[in-house]
Amino acid sequence: ISEAKGLGLVAKTPFPRGRRILVERVVRLVDVQAPAKPPTVLAAVRALMPAGAALEAKYHLNQFGGEDPAGPGVCVRLCRANHQCGANAYHHLVEGVQVLWARVPIAPGEEICIE
16 A cells, blocks of 8 residues: 555455455464474565564564464464554454454455554
C-alpha cells in the first residue's frame, strides 16, 4: 500500500459480511529458528516489515496471538493488514490459528484493515 502505512492486504474477490477471509497458523520465533523448518517459512518472515531488521524486531512489530497459551507469533499474510479504527475486518485465535472475518461487506480492490 505505502511505505508509511505498510504492505497492506487487498481483497481480490468480494467478501460479504461475516465471510471468512483468511485462516493462518501462528508462526513463533522458535519455529523459524529451528533447523527443521522449511526455508520458505523463514524467507516469508524475513520479508516482513521493518525491512532489513533482525527477526526479533520483525516479530515485535508484527506479532499476533498474545492470548495464545503457547505465546505470541506472526502470521505472515495476516500481519500485512493495516490498522484502522472502525476496520472492515476482525480476527481471532482458534487453537494456534488466526482467522480473519469480514466485519462489513468488502469489495474487490478494497484494502482489508483490522483494529
